[in-house]
Amino acid sequence: MKVGVKINDLASRGQKKIQIGKLFGNVVAIDAFNVIFKFLSAIRYRDGKPLTDNEGNIVSHLSGIFYRTLNYLVCGIRPVYIFDGNYPELKFDTLEERERIREEAKRKVKEARMRGNLEEALKYEKMTATLNSEMIKESKELINDFGVPYIQASGEGEAQAAYLVQNDDAWGVVSEDYDTLLFGGTRLLYDFSITKKTKSLTEIEYISLPKMLIDLEITREQLVDMAILIGTDYNPGVKWVGQHTALKLIKKYGTIEKVIKAGEKVRGKKIYVNTEIIKGIQDIYLNPSLKTDYAPLEWRRISFEQLKERMIHKHNFSKKRIRNGIKRLKEKIKE
Structure with missing residues (x-):
C-alpha cells in the first residue's frame, strides 16, 4: 500500500553513517502510525492472520510497541512517539483509496483460501491491516507504562516529528515515510529498530536532508x-x-x-x-499544522507491574518472554 512520496532512489543520495554508540543516549521521534501499521501488517501467525489474545483481540501492535520500545530503552535510546492528528482535506481521496485496497485485499484473501493457495492468502492478509481508535488508545497506554512520552500532533505525525528535530528536541525521525524529508526532517532513520544484527554493527545509516539537497543541487x-x-x-x-x-x-x-x-x-x-x-x-x-506548545519531553519511572499486567494477564503474551524482556530493562536501569 502506497505511503508518502516515492523518492527512495533520490533519498539514497543523502545517506550518511553514524557510530551506533553515538546514537545511544539520543532522542528519536517515532512516526507512531507508520510503525504501528507495520507491526499490524508484519506481526502475524504463519497463516497470515494477525496476532490475537485469548479473547480474539488483535495485539500485533502491542507486541511491536513492547519490544521496539524495550530494545530502545535497553540501548539507552530515548523514544518519543508522535501520533497523527487531523489530516489535510487533500488527503481524503488517498484515505478512501487505501480503504478500497483493504476491502479488495480481504476479498482476495477469501478467494485464495478457497483455492487452497495459502501463499497468496498470506500476501493479501498483510494488506488488510486496519488501525482503529481502540488500538491507538491501547498503544498510548502501553507507551505510558514504559514512562515514555508521546505527542498528539495537530496534523500529520511526520510533520510534528520533523519539527522536533528542527527544534533540537530529537536527533532524528524513525519512519518508513519519505514525507518526513519534505516536512523538513533533517535526519531520517528509515525503519530503525534494535535487533541482534543491529547490536553487532559499529555504524548505521540514516538519510541526511541537507546532504541530499546539496548532492542533488536542489x-x-x-x-x-x-x-x-x-x-x-x-x-x-x-x-x-x-x-x-x-x-x-x-x-x-x-x-x-x-x-x-x-x-x-x-x-x-x-x-x-x-x-x-x-x-x-x-x-x-x-507550512504544516504543528503543535509548538507541547510539554517538555520527560521520561518517567517505568511501571514494570503494569507492563506485566497488560501484556501477560490482560493480553496473554508469553510470561517467560515478557519477564525476560523486563529483566533486561531492569538490569540496564541498575547500571
Missing part, C-alpha cells in the same frame, strides 16, 4: 515540487513522471509552475497539475 521547495509531479498522499502525480524525470524537469525549469508553463510533455502528453492543488500541497509541506 532546495527543499524544489523537492516538494518534484514530489507533486511524482505523486504524494495529497495528489496522484503526473502519469509517467517518476523521481528521476521529476528531478530533471525541476532542475531545468526551477519550479513546477514553470514546468507547466513551458508546455513540457511526457510521452506526448502535456504536463498539468491544477494551480490550487499545487499551492495547497506546497503549503501542507512547507
Whole structure:
C-alpha cells in the first residue's frame, strides 16, 4: 500500500553513517502510525492472520510497541512517539483509496483460501491491516507504562516529528515515510529498530536532508515540487513522471509552475497539475499544522507491574518472554 512520496532512489543520495554508540543516549521521534501499521501488517501467525489474545483481540501492535520500545530503552535510546492528528482535506481521496485496497485485499484473501493457495492468502492478509481508535488508545497506554512520552500532533505525525528535530528536541525521525524529508526532517532513520544484527554493527545509516539537497543541487521547495509531479498522499502525480524525470524537469525549469508553463510533455502528453492543488500541497509541506506548545519531553519511572499486567494477564503474551524482556530493562536501569 502506497505511503508518502516515492523518492527512495533520490533519498539514497543523502545517506550518511553514524557510530551506533553515538546514537545511544539520543532522542528519536517515532512516526507512531507508520510503525504501528507495520507491526499490524508484519506481526502475524504463519497463516497470515494477525496476532490475537485469548479473547480474539488483535495485539500485533502491542507486541511491536513492547519490544521496539524495550530494545530502545535497553540501548539507552530515548523514544518519543508522535501520533497523527487531523489530516489535510487533500488527503481524503488517498484515505478512501487505501480503504478500497483493504476491502479488495480481504476479498482476495477469501478467494485464495478457497483455492487452497495459502501463499497468496498470506500476501493479501498483510494488506488488510486496519488501525482503529481502540488500538491507538491501547498503544498510548502501553507507551505510558514504559514512562515514555508521546505527542498528539495537530496534523500529520511526520510533520510534528520533523519539527522536533528542527527544534533540537530529537536527533532524528524513525519512519518508513519519505514525507518526513519534505516536512523538513533533517535526519531520517528509515525503519530503525534494535535487533541482534543491529547490536553487532559499529555504524548505521540514516538519510541526511541537507546532504541530499546539496548532492542533488536542489532546495527543499524544489523537492516538494518534484514530489507533486511524482505523486504524494495529497495528489496522484503526473502519469509517467517518476523521481528521476521529476528531478530533471525541476532542475531545468526551477519550479513546477514553470514546468507547466513551458508546455513540457511526457510521452506526448502535456504536463498539468491544477494551480490550487499545487499551492495547497506546497503549503501542507512547507507550512504544516504543528503543535509548538507541547510539554517538555520527560521520561518517567517505568511501571514494570503494569507492563506485566497488560501484556501477560490482560493480553496473554508469553510470561517467560515478557519477564525476560523486563529483566533486561531492569538490569540496564541498575547500571
